[in-house]
Amino acid sequence: MGDSSYFVHDKVEKAKRIEEKRSIILDFLANETFSTSQILGQLLELSRTATYQTLKSMEKQELVKLHEIEYELAQRGKQTLWGLTPKGALLAADLDAFHVDFYEVGRIATSTIAHSIAIQRIKVTGLSKGWTNWISSRKLKQIAAKDKKKWLQIPDALATSPDGKTVAFEVEKTIKTPKRYESILSNYAKMFLDETVDQVFYICPENIAKRLEMVFIKFNKITIDGRSYPVHENVLKRIRFLSYDEWNQI
The missing domain is CATH 3.40.1560 (type ii restriction endonuclease, domain 2)
Structure with a gap:
């Protein structure tokens, strides 16, 4: 029987990468509460498809949720946002300054959302x-x-x-x-x-x-x-x- 240890190693490495991506997103959303697929993809340095797969996996774990909102209607129409859920916020909260803050539809003005998205774009560029x-x-x-x-x-x-x-x-x-x-x-x-x-x-x-x-x-x-x-x-x-x-x- 052939050596299958490399399959185990590959599986462990894959699980490690998934956990790393999840942690990066949760850390980012702990500060921002919500974001877009494009921004999170730039943060992770992943393709659009890979980013979406990661976020959908996190959605199944009830860590984030996809929302559709309307802002800057004359220019952009509807915008999809990934918002931190109560469960996601709990896991993302900083233990040294514990504060649970999750995204609630309608709680944040659309003008504030647009401004936050602009700041986030600047942030991910700076991080890179x-x-x-x-x-x-x-x-x-x-x-x-x-x-x-x-x-x-x-x-x-x-x-x-x-x-x-x-x-x-x-x-x-x-x-x-x-x-x-x-x-x-x-x-x-x-x-x-x-x-x-x-x-x-x-x-x-x-x-x-x-x-x-x-x-x-x-x-x-x-x-x-x-x-x-x-x-x-x-x-x-x-x-x-x-x-x-x-x-x-x-």
């Missing part, structure tokens, strides 16, 4: 380029609630760059008022001073990125701790304005 320690806006809000003096501005995400810098990400689809950006600049200037963050990356559609940069350049004063100061060039140097394509190529 060596960025680490990603913290989602939802978790940052929990952290900031405990130390409001430190977190004057809550970014859409926070991550560590390949060269070790703590970078705040702001994802803009539309432009706010100049007065609002003046307040944001003041907040980040204080956070630079306190070494809460080292840089800020604004990621925007191409037609907004340069215009937004011009808005910031025109500011000549900021307010820190109730006092007015001229805007130092070193503050503006810490803020970058990138289009989605420029971020993908960085």
